Amino acid sequence: MDAIRIGVMGCGVVSEYGHLPPLRDSKRFDVHALMDPDADRLADYQRRFGVPRGYTDQDPFFTSGLDAVAICSPAPVHLENIRGCAAHKLPALCEKPLAMDADEAQQIVDVMREANLPLYVGFCYRFSGCAQTIRDLVRDDAIGQVRTLRLIYNWDCHGKYEQGPDGQWRVYQRRVERMLEGGPMVDCGVHQIDLAQWWLNSPVVRYRGHGSWADEFEAPDHVFLHMDHDCGAHTLVEMSYTYGHTTRHKYNEFIYELIGTDGIIRYERNTNLFELRTHQFTEKLKHTGEKNFAVMYDHFADAIQKNDPGDLCTGEEAIRVTDIARNATDAIIADRISKPVKIGASK
Ligand SMILES: NC(=O)c1ccc[n+]([C@@H]2O[C@H](COP(=O)([O-])OP(=O)(O)OC[C@H]3O[C@@H](n4cnc5c(N)ncnc54)[C@H](O)[C@@H]3O)[C@@H](O)[C@H]2O)c1
Numbered sequence: 001m002d003a004i005r006i007g008v009m010g011c012g013v014v015s016e017y018g019h020l021p022p023l024r025d026s027k028r029f030d031v032h033a034l035m036d037p038d039a040d041r042l043a044d045y046q047r048r049f050g051v052p053r054g055y056t057d058q059d060p061f062f063t064s065g066l067d068a069v070a071i072c073s074p075a076p077v078h079l080e081n082i083r084g085c086a087a088h089k090l091p092a093l094c095e096k097p098l099a100m101d102a103d104e105a106q107q108i109v110d111v112m113r114e115a116n117l118p119l120y121v122g123f124c125y126r127f128s129g130c131a132q133t134i135r136d137l138v139r140d141d142a143i144g145q146v147r148t149l150r151l152i153y154n155w156d157c158h159g160k161y162e163q164g165p166d167g168q169w170r171v172y173q174r175r176v177e178r179m180l181e182g183g184p185m186v187d188c189g190v191h192q193i194d195l196a197q198w199w200l201n202s203p204v205v206r207y208r209g210h211g212s213w214a215d216e217f218e219a220p221d222h223v224f225l226h227m228d229h230d231c232g233a234h235t236l237v238e239m240s241y242t243y244g245h246t247t248r249h250k251y252n253e254f255i256y257e258l259i260g261t262d263g264i265i266r267y268e269r270n271t272n273l274f275e276l277r278t279h280q281f282t283e284k285l286k287h288t289g290e291k292n293f294a295v296m297y298d299h300f301a302d303a304i305q306k307n308d309p310g311d312l313c314t315g316e317e318a319i320r321v322t323d324i325a326r327n328a329t330d331a332i333i334a335d336r337i338s339k340p341v342k343i344g345a346s347k
């Protein structure tokens with residue numbers, strides 16, 4: 001079978017560490033073209049990833065002879081990128097969040113549906129070894145009925161400050177952008193919300209968030225989201241972008257815990273712990289990283305070549321997940337009783 005000629009839109013952080021390395025190494029894909037309005041960055045990525053064609057405009061990119069598109073641009077331009085995919089009859093895998101609000105996300109889904117084209121969203125956590133193991137264990141009732149999930153990711157979103165080439169400390173703008181786009185639950189917690197529903201195969205039917213502010217943004221920077229699932233299980237997602245955001249030494253906390261009627265599954269990033277405990281035994285499981293773009297692209301290739309979407313997240317699923325994160329964050333902001341934080345200290 002011929003390799004799929006894929007075009008990648010957006011030469012930024014996630015395409016550099018997540019999308020382009022496995023696409024470059026895959027026998028099932030040929031990275032045919034890149035597109036980014038920033039000509040210098042485009043040329044640099046073409047050179048580093050050995051991509052023959054690069055475009056700063058959409059039109060020549062879309063007519064360069066593509067079979068599929070990966071969209072790794074920022075959310076505000078996803079609709080424009082997707083319109084190009086639909087006009088040129090190209091299936092797409094688009095980074096999360098689909099859009100900046102629910103209406104635009106729905107337009108994206110509608111544009112692709114009306115063109116009768118597949119659209120998937122880059123929920124890459126589903127494809128890591130540990131997430132797939134948890135999905136299988138839950139499906140096989142390894143811990144009985146799952147009643148409680150605790151999904152925790154407390155970190156600093158790369159820190160409040162960064163040191164410039166001149167040695168001076170300045171506010172780290174990428175973290176500012178993530179906070180302005182909705183904060184930790186909207187930017188990162190969507191992965192945990194998605195995993196909870198996917199692992200349990202049970203939708204969230206009711207949810208409520210609580211939060212606090214250690215920073216000066218409108219969005220809370222430390223959020224607790226409580227979700228009730230249709231099956232009766234309850235999920236707590238705790239997500240912070242101010243956990244050590246001004247400390248000299250970095251520390252983060254990443255935990256998956258699933259508590260069932262007959263046992264516990266626990267995964268911890270920092271201690272390399274991943275185990276299954278039941279009344280009969282405790283089993284050590286294979287610890288892996290939490291994201292896997294290579295396996296996600298295998299599923300995307302199957303979706304294109306065999307019409308089998310595997311574990312890929314659809315546009316409709318992604319909209320529901322993002323709605324939960326945004327609505328919970330908006331309600332926390334509306335209910336805020338704490339006084340605004342005065343940011344005085346700086347480097
Ligand atoms: N799945 C994950 O784990 C994960 C991780 C990080 C980021 N993301 C998501 O990926 C997307 C990109 O994030 P990033 O951190 O790489 O951003 P980034 O700012 O580092 O890179 C975005 C790139 O897109 C380019 N761009 C701007 N307008 C464009 C357009 N119209 N067409 C094509 N390219 C355009 C920019 O010039 C830039 O090079 C965001 O939606 C973000 O939420 C997902």
